[in-house]
Amino acid sequence: xxxxxxxxxxxxxxxxxxxxxxxxxxxxxxxxxxxxxxxxxxxxxxxxxxxxxxxxxxxxxxxxxxxxxxxxxxxxxxxxxxxxxxxxxxxxxxxxxxxxxxxxxxxxxxxxxxxxxxxxxxxxxxxxxxxxxxxxxxxxxxxxxxxxxxxxxxxxxxxxxxxxxxxxxxxxxxxx
Amino acid sequence: xxxxxxxxxxxxxxxxxxxxxxxxxxxxxxxxxxxxxxxxxxxxxxxxxxxxxxxxxxxxxxxxxxxxxxxxxxxxxxxxxxxxxxxxxxxxxxxxxxxxxxxxxxxxxxxxxxxxxxxxxxxxxxxxxxxxxxxxxxxxxxxxxxxxxxxxxxxxxxxxxxxxxxxxxxxxxxxxxxxxxxxxxxxxxxxxxxxxxxxxxxxxxxxxxxxxxxxxxxxxxxxxxxxxxxxxxxxxxxxxxxxxxxxxxxxxxxxxxxxxxxxxxxxxxxxxxxxxxxxxxxxxxxxxxxxxxxxxxxxxxxxxxxxxxxxxxxxxxxxxxxxxxxxxxxxxxxxxxxxxxxxxxxxxxxxxxxxxxxxxxxxxxxxxxxxxxxxxxxxxxxxxxxxxxxxxxxxxxxxxxxxxxxxxxxxxxxxxxxxxxxxxxxxxxxxxxxxxxxxxxxxxxxxxxxxxxxxxxxxxxxxxxxxxxxxxxxxxxxxxxxxxxxxxxxxxxxxxxx
Numbered sequence: 001x002x003x004x005x006x007x008x009x010x011x012x013x014x015x016x017x018x019x020x021x022x023x024x025x026x027x028x029x030x031x032x033x034x035x036x037x038x039x040x041x042x043x044x045x046x047x048x049x050x051x052x053x054x055x056x057x058x059x060x061x062x063x064x065x066x067x068x069x070x071x072x073x074x075x076x077x078x079x080x081x082x083x084x085x086x087x088x089x090x091x092x093x094x095x096x097x098x099x100x101x102x103x104x105x106x107x108x109x110x111x112x113x114x115x116x117x118x119x120x121x122x123x124x125x126x127x128x129x130x131x132x133x134x135x136x137x138x139x140x141x142x143x144x145x146x147x148x149x150x151x152x153x154x155x156x157x158x159x160x161x162x163x164x165x166x167x168x169x170x171x172x173x174x175x176x
Numbered sequence: 177x178x179x180x181x182x183x184x185x186x187x188x189x190x191x192x193x194x195x196x197x198x199x200x201x202x203x204x205x206x207x208x209x210x211x212x213x214x215x216x217x218x219x220x221x222x223x224x225x226x227x228x229x230x231x232x233x234x235x236x237x238x239x240x241x242x243x244x245x246x247x248x249x250x251x252x253x254x255x256x257x258x259x260x261x262x263x264x265x266x267x268x269x270x271x272x273x274x275x276x277x278x279x280x281x282x283x284x285x286x287x288x289x290x291x292x293x294x295x296x297x298x299x300x301x302x303x304x305x306x307x308x309x310x311x312x313x314x315x316x317x318x319x320x321x322x323x324x325x326x327x328x329x330x331x332x333x334x335x336x337x338x339x340x341x342x343x344x345x346x347x348x349x350x351x352x353x354x355x356x357x358x359x360x361x362x363x364x365x366x367x368x369x370x371x372x373x374x375x376x377x378x379x380x381x382x383x384x385x386x387x388x389x390x391x392x393x394x395x396x397x398x399x400x401x402x403x404x405x406x407x408x409x410x411x412x413x414x415x416x417x418x419x420x421x422x423x424x425x426x427x428x429x430x431x432x433x434x435x436x437x438x439x440x441x442x443x444x445x446x447x448x449x450x451x452x453x454x455x456x457x458x459x460x461x462x463x464x465x466x467x468x469x470x471x472x473x474x475x476x477x478x479x480x481x482x483x484x485x486x487x488x489x490x491x492x493x494x495x496x497x498x499x500x501x502x503x504x505x506x507x508x509x510x511x512x513x514x515x516x517x518x519x520x521x522x523x524x525x526x527x528x529x530x531x532x533x534x535x536x537x538x539x540x541x542x543x544x545x546x547x548x549x550x551x552x553x554x555x556x557x558x559x560x561x562x563x564x565x566x567x568x569x570x571x572x573x574x575x576x577x578x579x580x581x582x583x584x585x586x587x588x589x590x591x592x593x594x595x596x597x598x599x600x601x602x603x604x605x606x607x608x609x610x611x612x613x614x615x616x617x618x619x620x621x622x623x624x625x626x627x628x629x630x631x632x633x634x635x636x637x638x639x640x641x642x643x644x645x646x647x648x649x650x651x652x653x654x655x656x657x658x659x660x661x662x663x664x665x666x667x668x669x670x671x672x673x674x
Contacts, residue, residue, distance in 0.1 A: 035509070035512060036480070050303040050304070050411075051417065052387070052390050052394075054384045054386055056383065056384065056385045057385070062385075062419055064303070064413060064417060066303060066412075070300075070301045070303075070304065074304060075301050075304060076304060079301075080278075081276050081277055081282075081300030081636065082278070082300060083635060083636050083637065084297070084298075084299070084300065084412055084636075085302055085303045085412035087303065087411075087413055089413065089416065089417065091419070104303060105304060106216065106306045109304075121481075122481055122482050122483070122487050124483055124484040124486065124487050126487075127491070128482055128486070128487025128490050128491040129416075129419050129507070130508070146304075148218040148306075149217065150217040150218065150221050151222060151273060152221065154222050154224065154225040155220070158221070158224030158225035158226070158227060158229075159224060159228065161225070161229060161231065161232040162224075162227065162232070165228070165234070168235045168236070168239065172239060
């Protein structure tokens with residue numbers, strides 16, 4: 001299924017002329033810190049798609065592209081908590097966003113992608129919103145589920161405390 | 177001479193702290209159920225542990241049943257202050273066990289920030305956080321905004337409610353009993369919850385194209401954060417994540433409802449509606465909002481950031497509205513915000529420092545105090561222009577015509593000056609750590625006025641001492657000092673009293 005998705009997306013990419021290979025590749029953090037300077041510039045940026053895929057009725061799909069340390073080493077898989085996320089909003093034609101698999105979240109690592117597009121800093125057409133308008137996308141690594149397991153020590157300690165509280169409460173009740 | 181507290185005093189305080197703990201334990205069952213329903217078993221265990229600790233301590237506390245459970249003023253203040261010190265570390269257990277915080281102090285920081293409705297955060301990788309933990313972060317803001325003690329008072333009405341109510345930074349009794357006020361506050365919150373969550377869910381689903389359950393998740397968390405003027409958001413890019421003017425507009429209604437005093441809600445619901453406009457507090461906040469908005473728009477207009485009026489107005493309006501209501505949502509990045517200078521920075525800083533209405537979920541100096549300060553200064557100028565022995569009286573309208581007395585002026589000035597001192601204290605510590613003055617001041621005001629906007633100073637790598645100072649600022653700012661001083665006095669009396 002994933003292979004099929006990959007083939008579809010790659011075929012779509014090939015169908016779109018002018019994939020911005022000539023554009024400069026920048027990091028998401030550079031994009032944020034030099035937002036105004038990069039306004040209107042065609043760029044390439046890589047990262048993980050996280051949150052939601054918002055397919056709006058106007059032919060665009062909105063999501064968030066994160067380019068932080070957790071793309072490579074998620075906390076769920078042993079990565080260290082070293083700071084907040086670094087992400088930007090992106091929008092792409094809906095057809096590009098179809099079949100991407102689950103976006104990044106608690107249960108899944110989102111697709112790791114490289115996108116090319118035009119950076120819109122306080123876009124007048126969208127009342128001052130900043131975002132990347134994607135023209136093409138390559139999936140570097142498909143998304144995948146992330147596992148989790150119960151915390152038995154915390155669970156049993158908590159249950160013991162609740163039981164202790166109930167016993168104390170019952171002992172305090174006046175005998176009829 | 178200070179009187180040393182007796183065993184009875186400690187038992188009384190412990191008893192009421194126990195009651196509050198039981199209420200928070202009950203609140204903790206909501207994210208526990210959420211985790212069970214969604215099958216998030218890792219956070220599930222940490223919620224069980226947190227509930228267990230709250231429940232056990234709660235039962236132990238309530239067993240300290242003094243013969244006369246009547247709380248006097250000082251006891252109530254101490255209970256209120258201690259509640260806000262004891263609850264956050266225990267509420268932080270699920271955060272600390274989540275793996276998303278570098279140290280336990282980081283987890284407590286976010287818990288304090290949540291409960292005080294500040295919204296500053298040092299959480300790592302929020303975008304991959306379990307939804308049940310994200311729900312708990314926002315529920316903490318909701319509970320903190322309404323007041324943990326207000327929540328408790330709704331459940332256990334009894335003697336001592338009045339002092340507990342005032343100890344939590346509330347200063348207006350618009351209904352005869354504290355129990356009826358607590359119930360009214362919950363009614364207001366519930367009505368807004370249903371209306372706004374439904375609307376936001378529909379917007380998320382039909383306009384933004386989210387899955388229905390995800391739209392509902394965003395709606396609930398954003399309502400909790402907006403109504404409590406807390407400013408957390410379920411995604412790392414804050415409200416900018418949604419890229420939707422409609423979503424921002426509906427979310428702003430929750431901020432508006434949160435910044436309005438519950439007395440004003442009462443006037444609007446049950447009359448007299450004239451008070452809603454005639455009150456000094458309403459007129460002051462409308463004036464200061466207009467003033468800071470104009471200041472910021474002029475400042476932003478002078479930069480090259482916005483090339484046309486619509487974008488400038490929408491973005492400028494939202495940042496100022498968020499800052500003045502002390503919510504702290506943002507549609508721009510903290511690095512861009514830190515670059516705002518001149519009038520734009522001034523407008524934001526003033527809006528943050530002044531804050532919302534008293535007896536609301538908002539922080540800051542509060543509009544009524546600002547209005548009364550302006551009134552006092554105006555009165556002093558009038559007095560100076562009169563003949564030497566002339567007496568200039570001043571009145572103001574706040575749910576009825578009132579005289580501006582010397583005692584009122586003293587109380588207003590004292591609290592206002594304490595806020596200014598608190599702002600400067602945090603800024604001073606920040607500067608001592610090498611943070612530029614403008615950024616240090618912005619972050620300090622953000623913590624003290626419980627706003628949550630950040631120019632990047634608040635970060636997991638920040639010095640532990642600065643983190644502790646910000647936590648104390650959030651705590652003092654939320655409680656409005658009175659309970660804080662009562663606690664200091666109580667501890668001093670316990671150590672040095674006779």
